[in-house]
Amino acid sequence: MITILDCYTDEPSGLGVPPYLGTYPRYIAGSLDKPVYITIDDLRLYQKYNSIEQKEAQNTNIRIYNLTKNYSNIKEILKKTTTLIIILGSHTPGKYLSALPGTLKEILPIIKNLKCEKIITGPSSYDMKEFDDFKINHFDFSYEEIKNYAIRGARIIEQLSDLRVVEIETSKGCPRPDHCIFCTEGLKEFKIRNPDDILKEIQTFYNLGCRHFRIGKQSCFYSYPHASKLLKKIRETCPETKVLHIDNANPQKIITPEGIQLTKDIVTYCTPGNIAALGVESFDEKVVKANCLNSTPETTLKAIEILNKYGSERGDNGMPKFLPGINLILGLKAETKETLEINYDYLKQILDKKLLIRRINIRQLVKYPGTEIENEKLPKKNKKYYYNFREKIRKEIDYPMLKILTPEGTILKDVRTEVHEGNVTFARQLGTYPLIIGIKERLSLNKFYNVKITGHMLRSITGEII
Numbered sequence: 001m002i003t004i005l006d007c008y009t010d011e012p013s014g015l016g017v018p019p020y021l022g023t024y025p026r027y028i029a030g031s032l033d034k035p036v037y038i039t040i041d042d043l044r045l046y047q048k049y050n051s052i053e054q055k056e057a058q059n060t061n062i063r064i065y066n067l068t069k070n071y072s073n074i075k076e077i078l079k080k081t082t083t084l085i086i087i088l089g090s091h092t093p094g095k096y097l098s099a100l101p102g103t104l105k106e107i108l109p110i111i112k113n114l115k116c117e118k119i120i121t122g123p124s125s126y127d128m129k130e131f132d133d134f135k136i137n138h139f140d141f142s143y144e145e146i147k148n149y150a151i152r153g154a155r156i157i158e159q160l161s162d163l164r165v166v167e168i169e170t171s172k173g174c175p176r177p178d179h180c181i182f183c184t185e186g187l188k189e190f191k192i193r194n195p196d197d198i199l200k201e202i203q204t205f206y207n208l209g210c211r212h213f214r215i216g217k218q219s220c221f222y223s224y225p226h227a228s229k230l231l232k233k234i235r236e237t238c239p240e241t242k243v244l245h246i247d248n249a250n251p252q253k254i255i256t257p258e259g260i261q262l263t264k265d266i267v268t269y270c271t272p273g274n275i276a277a278l279g280v281e282s283f284d285e286k287v288v289k290a291n292c293l294n295s296t297p298e299t300t301l302k303a304i305e306i307l308n309k310y311g312s313e314r315g316d317n318g319m320p321k322f323l324p325g326i327n328l329i330l331g332l333k334a335e336t337k338e339t340l341e342i343n344y345d346y347l348k349q350i351l352d353k354k355l356l357i358r359r360i361n362i363r364q365l366v367k368y369p370g371t372e373i374e375n376e377k378l379p380k381k382n383k384k385y386y387y388n389f390r391e392k393i394r395k396e397i398d399y400p401m402l403k404i405l406t407p408e409g410t411i412l413k414d415v416r417t418e419v420h421e422g423n424v425t426f427a428r429q430l431g432t433y434p435l436i437i438g439i440k441e442r443l444s445l446n447k448f449y450n451v452k453i454t455g456h457m458l459r460s461i462t463g464e465i466i
């Protein structure tokens with residue numbers, strides 16, 4: 001028996017941390033004959049509590065929250081398993097509201113005594129060498145293979161008891177001729193998936209009861225040549241879809257006439273609360289040049305204006321229909337103290353122009369093997385400014401932006417309760433980068449409510465049930 005153990009994945013182009021269901025377990029499952037799908041949470045519950053489901057504590061235990069239907073049977077499953085495929089890889093680690101990805105360090109002692117064959121795959125497998133009795137397999141399927149595997153693998157959703165946002169892939173690699181020197185996508189050959197195959201995959205999930213989709217597995221949705229046609233067909237053939245969102249986009253593509261048309265189509269066919277995450281990385285032109293980034297500050301500003309022009313109207317779930325998000329990276333080549341000031345000034349300019357951004361994501365550079373930046377000696381002298389920079393952005397940009405985005409009294413619909421922290425319930429809408437809402441009562445989890453916004457924190461909001 002083959003068992004797939006999902007420790008969850010998070011990469012710049014692709015999310016598979018619950019409530020999102022990534023592509024890795026699905027494609028692998030599709031290539032096998034009736035595999036069993038389990039999560040790291042199932043394994044933790046087995047190890048710590050002998051697979052007995054725990055009564056809810058004051059604070060929700062997100063280590064054992066995302067159980068599959070197989071959770072009570074883990075001992076038996078592990079006994080029968082002849083091959084264990086472990087999916088690992090949080091490449092863009094962050095804090096997750098209701099899940100904690102598993103790491104190699106964590107799983108090694110748990111599965112040490114299993115006699116089966118053990119295979120590691122997922123984003124982390126690219127940074128590893130084979131060791132002990134573990135094999136590495138990237139399961140690097142071609143799109144011809146994925147055509148069938150994606151359909152067959154959709155059935156793993158039946159082994160889950162909770163609802164998932166299904167992550168959908170349109171392409172791999174980077175469509176630009178030049179690549180940003182820190183990025184691993186640039187190392188892969190650019191390939192696109194046939195739109196009919198993608199549509200069939202979504203329809204399969206739809207027929208299995210899924211209603212939430214995020215077309216997030218690609219480096220730029222605007223570079224996918226069949227984007228408008230695909231979205232239109234999804235809406236026509238899956239009419240009860242509740243969430244249809246996208247993720248990454250290259251500002252350079254947004255500002256072209258085709259990009260403007262696609263922006264309008266995204267607003268028409270996707271659902272509100274949608275975000276195009278722009279990989280800006282830096283507003284400092286020197287840094288843009290030194291790292292071969294994809295967009296100049298002027299282009300980014302134009303793209304933000306276009307997205308605001310067509311997408312800022314409020315949709316029926318209470319959120320603006322389609323807004324930009326901004327990703328910044330600290331620690332890039334040629335960064336100086338001034339870079340931080342330039343980044344701040346541009347963000348302030350955006351706020352002053354009353355342009356909306358849904359979220360600003362600030363990460364520190366990670367040097368991945370094989371990238372051009374891997375062997376660069378980068379000065380660390382700016383590191384001491386990062387904390388204050390982040391705080392300043394949170395207080396002076398994020399906070400006032402949130403107040404404009406969701407003024408007090410705004411009603412957000414279909415908000416799903418996810419975790420408890422004492423007497424507070426944290427909830428959010430399903431979709432791409434939804435806002436976290438703290439509600440001052442202990443509500444039952446995994447239920448949908450309409451919430452009135454009552455206040456703002458630095459990066460989240462507070463609300464009450466109506």
Ligand code: SF4
Nearest residue numbers: 174180183185186219
């Ligand atoms: S544009 Fe840059 S960050 Fe985006 S996929 Fe290409 S190389 Fe990576």
